[in-house]
Amino acid sequence: MSDLDDLYQEVILDHNKSPRNFRLMADANRKAEGYNPLCGDHVTVFLHLKDGIIQDISFQGSGCAISKASASMMTGELKGKTEAAAYAMFDNVHKMLTGEANGDDVSRRMGKLAILSGVCKFPARVKCASLAWHTVHAALKGETRPTTTE
């Protein structure tokens, strides 16, 4: 498989075409905006947190296939998780995208998200994939200033 096929796998293209949990959340009690100032991508992540658990999560925004697919998969992964588990996942995703994690680690810990590991071969695109994660991190922390990938 070429690097390019690795990047644009079927699953990613599918999430890009039909993103999951792509909606406004009226009763969100946490919300954060993220921008990638280099390319103009922006995303808003909505959370409904109760008793330390992510009861519901959704997102809106515009961006490339990688950022949209990453956000879509993130919502699937984090729904029902505890805050602590979400923070841990953030760290793992970060390591995977920057190529710090080794292959075995990625497939063991990342589950479905491992499909995004091809991004690390495209350094210019790492920020696309990490934007939604930085944004959910900010939402969990209750930050009100827009997050950027810089």
Add this chain to the structure above:
Amino acid sequence: MKAAPHLAELRPPARRFDVARIRDDFPILKQKVHGKPLVYFDNGATSQKPQSVIDALNHYYNAENSNIHRGVHYLSERATAAYEEARSKIRGFINAGSNQEVIFVRGTTEAINLVAQSYGRSFLKAGDEIIISAMEHHSNIVPWQMLCEQVGAKLRVSPINHDGEIVMDEYRRLLSEKTKFVSVTHVSNALGTILPAKEIVALAHERGIPVLLDGAQAVPHFRVDVQDLGCDFYAFSGHKMFGPTGVGVLYGRGELLEKMPPYQGGGDMISLVTFEKTHYNVLPYKFEAGTPHISGGIGLGAAIDYLQALDWQGLAAHEHALLSHATESLLSIHGLKIIGTAKEKAGVLSFVFDHVHAHDIGTILDQDGVAVRSGHHCAMPVMQRFGVPATTRASFAFYNTTEEIDVLVKAIHRALKVFD
């Protein structure tokens, strides 16, 4: 394309424009990227350098390196002479009235900041207005916003139509007794539009308003004559016109530069320093504090030598053919929309698809060796105006070929297949 005749008349080209020969002058163009021949279409971001510019930089560090305007020794005199000779070349290139009106800066951005801070802070006050256009690069927006915050002036934005052309009636309406400065681009970096700069300047001058033109995207494509344009300031970068990065030029009319205070303080910009008072140096040195980018200035001089020897009529015809071929070829691609369809355009093509983001296009084109820019091109308000988050931009230089445009078109088709 517009050509000021003065320089072409002065120096007849040695030979007819021949793109194959031209390409031989640019060593970087021979390389392969991901196993494919490099197709470099990111000239709006920075241009490639001919061997003669690279050699000039090498020669400076090999044989002339020394600080300028200081030493009495041999090397310092040689370096000073080379640097000042580059200033003369620039003066000739843009037809400035004198060398004193040619100020070396780091680039277009610094040139605009210099004018905003030195002229703006001295002569603008609360309630005054500054006019820019709706297609400015951030470097011709933010320095004015900073000035507005400092002095209480107001930024007014002259609108553009759906083709990306400035609406002259609206511009005329914006000019008033409150207007104290106009700063617009000569060629839009995101859309390629060539603005009617001479008319913009003339209308402002009817009211005695000074005008700065951002020429970063103009000087690589056609002849610029600052006296013919009549502008008060003209800013451009070396690296977009086949010279080194880190060096650029602010042209200013001497009369205005004389009235302006220094932008930065330090060495070289003084004539006498005591702890009680400092006397500033004469033009242009008043605005050149500290050791400058000496090799860069000399390299820029070499780039101008290179450009001066080209057949500019042939070059303009070649660039025009490139743009026509590219426009026609891209429009044949289903779903592709060109952003920026002005009648007068330089070699810039920005385009979008409804269902494929510019970044994904950029990554896939790169795999085919094609270098384009994807994003907002440091012109976020332009993107907002056209309701797109980002575009893919192919920007041409005279060393590009129609065959390379065919490679681009093929690569776009490949990208679209991924998202079918």
